Amino acid sequence: MDEYHNGNEGSFNSEEADNIVKECIENVVGGEDYSQSQVNKWTASIVERCLTQLVKQGKPYKFIVTCAVMQKTGAGLHTANSCYWDTSMDGSSTVRWENRTMYCVVSVFAVAIA
Amino acid sequence: MDEYQTEEETAFIVEDVSKIIKESVEAAIGGSTYQHSRVNQWTTSVVEQCLSQLSKLGKPFKYIVTCIIMQKNGAGLQTASACFWDNSTDGSCAVRWENKSMYCIVSVFGLAI
Numbered sequence: 133m134d135e136y137h138n139g140n141e142g143s144f145n146s147e148e149a150d151n152i153v154k155e156c157i158e159n160v161v162g163g164e165d166y167s168q169s170q171v172n173k174w175t176a177s178i179v180e181r182c183l184t185q186l187v188k189q190g191k192p193y194k195f196i197v198t199c200a201v202m203q204k205t206g207a208g209l210h211t212a213n214s215c216y217w218d219t220s221m222d223g224s225s226t227v228r229w230e231n232r233t234m235y236c237v238v239s240v241f242a243v244a245i246a
Numbered sequence: 247m248d249e250y251q252t253e254e255e256t257a258f259i260v261e262d263v264s265k266i267i268k269e270s271v272e273a274a275i276g277g278s279t280y281q282h283s284r285v286n287q288w289t290t291s292v293v294e295q296c297l298s299q300l301s302k303l304g305k306p307f308k309y310i311v312t313c314i315i316m317q318k319n320g321a322g323l324q325t326a327s328a329c330f331w332d333n334s335t336d337g338s339c340a341v342r343w344e345n346k347s348m349y350c351i352v353s354v355f356g357l358a359i
Contacts, residue, residue, distance in 0.1 A: 166322065168322055171322065171324040172324060174324075175324045175325065175326035176326050178326070179326045179327060179328035180328055182328075183328045183329075183330055186330070187330055194329070194330055194331040194332070194336070194357055195329065195330040195331075196310060196327060196328075196329045196330075196331070196338075196355050197327060197328050197329075198312060198325065198326070198327040198353065199325065199326050199327070200314060200323065200324070200325040201323070201324045201325075202316070202321055202322070202323045202324075203321045203322040203323070204321075205319060205320055205321040206319065206321075207316060207317040207318075207319040207320070207321040208280065208282050208285060208316070208317040209314065209315070209316045209317070209323070210285040210286060210288075210289045210314070210315045210316075211289065211312065211313065211314045211315075212289035212290050212292070212293045212312070212313045213293065213310065213311065213312045213313075214290075214293035214294055214296070214297045214310075214311045215297075215308070215309065215310045215311070216297050216300065216301055216308060216309040216310075217308035217309070217310070217357075218308070222308065224310075239312065241310045241355070243308050243310075243331075243357045246359065
């Protein structure tokens, strides 16, 4: 029986996730200015797109994608995450993006299905 | 072999989690004013406290806790999250807290093992 197990398949590839997320952000808000009326749509769109792309990878994972978009006015913003899981199989990735008028922080959490 | 486990012991109970979050936030920053030099410490403290209380519940769950603290100065902030999981066993809970100088948003996601 061939039990060859590629180390990469058993854990979360955060680089790949990073690329997927950056692409999704660019597609949704790249080149836009912060707009109160549109921001709702943008965050929903970003998380949905990221999730769809991640699931397409076909790996045995549950995913959680969170996105925060903040207008640039000089306010301070701090975020923190803490996870209680299986460190060998599960993983996360956070992407910070900005343009002239807003910040966008997207986090992806991948939890392996036993 | 006794494998009896009540549904209560294995379900994600939003009310309990919500209480834990509120308590953790109050304990960490209740009554404090936004201070750039301390915010880092606060966010860490909130998530760590939430996580330790959650794991004390002893349920078969993996947890993810996120915390956002934002200074009140008129900026707009929008957050969203999407989850690909098992609807029947997994759950989430988000709590928004504020005082005169800052907002604090904490989300907890619980995934059944």
